[in-house]
Amino acid sequence: MNNKYEVIIGLEVHSQIKTKTKIFCNCSTDFHSQPNTNICPVCTGQPGVLPVLNKHAVELIVRTGLALDCTINKKSVFARKQYFYPDLPKNYQISQYELPFCEHGKINITVDGKTKSIGITRIHLEEDAGKLIHDIGSRQLDYSLADYNRTGVPLMEIVSEPDMRSPQEAAAYLESLKNLIEYVEASDCNMEEGKFRCDANISIRPFGQKEFGTKAELKNMNSISGVQEALSYEVERQIEIVESGGRVIQETRTWDPNEKVTKSMRSKENAHDYRYFPDPDLVPVNLDDEFIDNIKKNIPELPEARKARLINDLGLSEYDTNIIISDKALADYYETALNTANKGAKEPAAAAKTVANWIITELLGKLNNSKLTIKESPISPENIGKLVILISKGTISGKIAKTIFEDMFKDNKDPEVIVKEKGLVQISDAGEIVKVCQEAIDENAKIVADYKSGKKSAIGALVGAVMKKSKGKANPQMVNKTLTELLNK
Amino acid sequence: MNSDIIKMTATELAAKIKSKELSSVEVTKAFLGRIKEVDPKIKAYVSVCEDYALKQAQQSDDKIAKGENVGVLEGVPIAIKDNILIKDIRMTASSKILENYIAPYDATVITKLKDAGAVFVGKANLDEFAMGSSTENSAFFTTRNPWNTEHIPGGSSGGSASAVGAMTAPLALGTDTGGSIRQPASCCGIVGVKPTYGRVSRFGAVAFASSLDQIGPMSKTVEDSALLLNVIAGHDTKDSTSINIDVPNYLSTIKDGVKGLKIGLPKEYFIDGLDADVKASLDKSIEVYKNLGAEFVEISLPHTDYAVAVYYIICCSEASANLARYDGVRYGFRADCNNLLDEYQKSRGQGFGAEVKRRIMLGTYALSAGYYDALYGKSQKVRTLIKQDFEKAFEKVDIILTPSAPTPAFKIGEKSSDPLQMYLSDIFTISCNLAAIPGMSLPCGFSQKGIPIGMQLLAKPFDEQTMFKTAYAYEQATAWHKEFPKI
Numbered sequence: 001m002n003n004k005y006e007v008i009i010g011l012e013v014h015s016q017i018k019t020k021t022k023i024f025c026n027c028s029t030d031f032h033s034q035p036n037t038n039i040c041p042v043c044t045g046q047p048g049v050l051p052v053l054n055k056h057a058v059e060l061i062v063r064t065g066l067a068l069d070c071t072i073n074k075k076s077v078f079a080r081k082q083y084f085y086p087d088l089p090k091n092y093q094i095s096q097y098e099l100p101f102c103e104h105g106k107i108n109i110t111v112d113g114k115t116k117s118i119g120i121t122r123i124h125l126e127e128d129a130g131k132l133i134h135d136i137g138s139r140q141l142d143y144s145l146a147d148y149n150r151t152g153v154p155l156m157e158i159v160s161e162p163d164m165r166s167p168q169e170a171a172a173y174l175e176s177l178k179n180l181i182e183y184v185e186a187s188d189c190n191m192e193e194g195k196f197r198c199d200a201n202i203s204i205r206p207f208g209q210k211e212f213g214t215k216a217e218l219k220n221m222n223s224i225s226g227v228q229e230a231l232s233y234e235v236e237r238q239i240e241i242v243e244s245g246g247r248v249i250q251e252t253r254t255w256d257p258n259e260k261v262t263k264s265m266r267s268k269e270n271a272h273d274y275r276y277f278p279d280p281d282l283v284p285v286n287l288d289d290e291f292i293d294n295i296k297k298n299i300p301e302l303p304e305a306r307k308a309r310l311i312n313d314l315g316l317s318e319y320d321t322n323i324i325i326s327d328k329a330l331a332d333y334y335e336t337a338l339n340t341a342n343k344g345a346k347e348p349a350a351a352a353k354t355v356a357n358w359i360i361t362e363l364l365g366k367l368n369n370s371k372l373t374i375k376e377s378p379i380s381p382e383n384i385g386k387l388v389i390l391i392s393k394g395t396i397s398g399k400i401a402k403t404i405f406e407d408m409f410k411d412n413k414d415p416e417v418i419v420k421e422k423g424l425v426q427i428s429d430a431g432e433i434v435k436v437c438q439e440a441i442d443e444n445a446k447i448v449a450d451y452k453s454g455k456k457s458a459i460g461a462l463v464g465a466v467m468k469k470s471k472g473k474a475n476p477q478m479v480n481k482t483l484t485e486l487l488n489k
Numbered sequence: 490m491n492s493d494i495i496k497m498t499a500t501e502l503a504a505k506i507k508s509k510e511l512s513s514v515e516v517t518k519a520f521l522g523r524i525k526e527v528d529p530k531i532k533a534y535v536s537v538c539e540d541y542a543l544k545q546a547q548q549s550d551d552k553i554a555k556g557e558n559v560g561v562l563e564g565v566p567i568a569i570k571d572n573i574l575i576k577d578i579r580m581t582a583s584s585k586i587l588e589n590y591i592a593p594y595d596a597t598v599i600t601k602l603k604d605a606g607a608v609f610v611g612k613a614n615l616d617e618f619a620m621g622s623s624t625e626n627s628a629f630f631t632t633r634n635p636w637n638t639e640h641i642p643g644g645s646s647g648g649s650a651s652a653v654g655a656m657t658a659p660l661a662l663g664t665d666t667g668g669s670i671r672q673p674a675s676c677c678g679i680v681g682v683k684p685t686y687g688r689v690s691r692f693g694a695v696a697f698a699s700s701l702d703q704i705g706p707m708s709k710t711v712e713d714s715a716l717l718l719n720v721i722a723g724h725d726t727k728d729s730t731s732i733n734i735d736v737p738n739y740l741s742t743i744k745d746g747v748k749g750l751k752i753g754l755p756k757e758y759f760i761d762g763l764d765a766d767v768k769a770s771l772d773k774s775i776e777v778y779k780n781l782g783a784e785f786v787e788i789s790l791p792h793t794d795y796a797v798a799v800y801y802i803i804c805c806s807e808a809s810a811n812l813a814r815y816d817g818v819r820y821g822f823r824a825d826c827n828n829l830l831d832e833y834q835k836s837r838g839q840g841f842g843a844e845v846k847r848r849i850m851l852g853t854y855a856l857s858a859g860y861y862d863a864l865y866g867k868s869q870k871v872r873t874l875i876k877q878d879f880e881k882a883f884e885k886v887d888i889i890l891t892p893s894a895p896t897p898a899f900k901i902g903e904k905s906s907d908p909l910q911m912y913l914s915d916i917f918t919i920s921c922n923l924a925a926i927p928g929m930s931l932p933c934g935f936s937q938k939g940i941p942i943g944m945q946l947l948a949k950p951f952d953e954q955t956m957f958k959t960a961y962a963y964e965q966a967t968a969w970h971k972e973f974p975k976i
Contacts, residue, residue: 044819045814047572047695047696048695050696052728090810146819273858275858277865281699
């Protein structure tokens, strides 16, 4: 598509911090409450109110900063960012300008098998704004409704360096960042609920040029694929302008996901002057070493460490491990399933691989088809573990396991119960198997003849006949062995 | 009897109510009666809370009758500046934009006063959003000086000062951002205290300039102010700028005297242009202190000249952000409008008065890109220098004495057309807020026309104790606090 221009992308991510209460008051942060029920004089900006900082929000942003290899500023300052909008009750947002909590970090991304480090400029803490509603269903209102439940929910803004060179890298960065934030349990990162939002700065320059080109800021992308689409569109748009002799102008553009184009919102001349100044209602936050060390000590296991553990301790392949750790919820699911499976397994190493196979090939495929995430999986990880135990004990065959899995996916029924109810216990009794095999041989003279005339593959048809007669319950290995013995007598 | 009650101090009233010599209802009715009698002339109150106060008074009397534990201000009336929120009572900040605003919660000082048993008789007038020195900037009316109703009562806590001066309340709360308690106290011949920044919670006081605002007591006597500060001082988890250190009992050291005390006289405050009556009163006061055994030391506060400029840049900058919330969207005055921009412009354009708009514009300008460093940034640096001036001075002296205001209360209308002249009314009180130290004004005489004159005491951070004992010693050696206006 383009080999003349280098693409420069930097991203600003807003991620809601997972605290029970808001950043400056005691209201709940619950996303699902009725409009304007999680509000108080403080978060609705009544006269005379003052903000009091939620310490847990600070802990979580510091934890995220540490996970992103940031320097944690011992002294941090809140500032007022001023602009008028009805979703902002004080008409200023308490945010940070100079001295944010975290600076100078980095995160690794992998695109087409190549790993690259992306710089994190800063992470700062701020309050979210409320929500304005301009329509009810399809009915356009001639006024706007304001819901202040979200006002004052803590947000961290993570600003990257302009280190990404393609929309693919931007998407990979967002995936990695989202995953890491989930690993440190600082945010749910739910994009549909607006808990993980992204603005992008993008410019192009001819390869070899040192100066950056003029950038456009893109807003309103509601998914990672949306970010990638918007950036790809913008690359084309900017190249087209430059190629036709024009100049890209500095402006803010909004992504229209229906038309799949970016549209101008405001130019640099109309950019806001936010008139930042230190918030006199909040004293500077001084973090001592003990506070930071404590957070460091209690930081949950990060993806790289988890990967090493899965490969070294459990003997998983790198391929499987990469899939499992790419999503914290999936990795947690895997380890819970494995824990259950290990309780009944003879060889833990074998269970590790079997559980991984069941989750990666069977479960993820089913979830994908049903458009469900791992968190929404109808099968609990414990039941996957139990299924693997049933297989490893030889209680059921792999083939039966697949039919049981189908049942489990419908209603998360315990596989042990399914086996009992449907009488699916595998037949491993040698006498029983010899009997059925002999019957099959007796009833299929032609196939036996084929086999004996040298067509060894004919045995497959005999196995099929045995399985049919046993309703799939005969132990396949034993059937194979017994048939071979009987036929070669 | 009523004329006796209204002349009593809060300390006396509290004792008499506690001992059942007087009932709170009786006392409250006496002050409500006094309000009915003189407030039409004085106009100190934006709202009189008659029913509310009588209900509170009855509750106090019931508690006392039952022998329950009573608060230190049980049954004692108090006037509250109308920029402090009392739940379910209208709170206007003397602005059209909040004319019909009903407070949804109690300020922390109000919670403390309720716990102490105080009775709220009314909400006192102020310059709109506490911006002014005369109450002429109130959106509703100008309060009068009880000593001469043609004169201003000072401001912005002019309603509170006038209410106490006119004996319509024995106590009042004011707020002080650049002198708004001390200057009106001086104008009305009463005591007014601005505590150390962080001593009293600001939660529930309408913010004007957050780094300077402080709530403080106003009363007829020093002892009453100390009593009131005992009630309202202390750390508050709802105010991150309130300081978590112990609060001493201000009454316990008030009578310790000034023998050997070193009092500083800053040469920058005793300037040639100082009003002759003010100067004469100050000179006599210095003699009083000398006779009490205090020593005087000339000191220098070299950055005094910059205080007014620095103050107006900082207070306007902070105010421009603090007042942004008054937009008619969620509460308060909303003009007829067609769209969002129209709504903002008309609601704020019609809702705010001229001085408030002037300060919002000044502050917006000072914080704008390209001007921030030269104005707001520079001001913060000079503010640090002013603070250091005081730190150095307090290495040499225990307390600093200055005039409270350059002139006695001027006539209504005299300066209202000249904002700069008006700004200079605060010239002696502003530095105290910038330095975050405690200060107070107490009566020290009268002008030849019979208008009260006040002197200001400034103390080290959190050393209100020294300030109170210094003021008390003077008060006991003089009789100014026993003078009452004939209104």
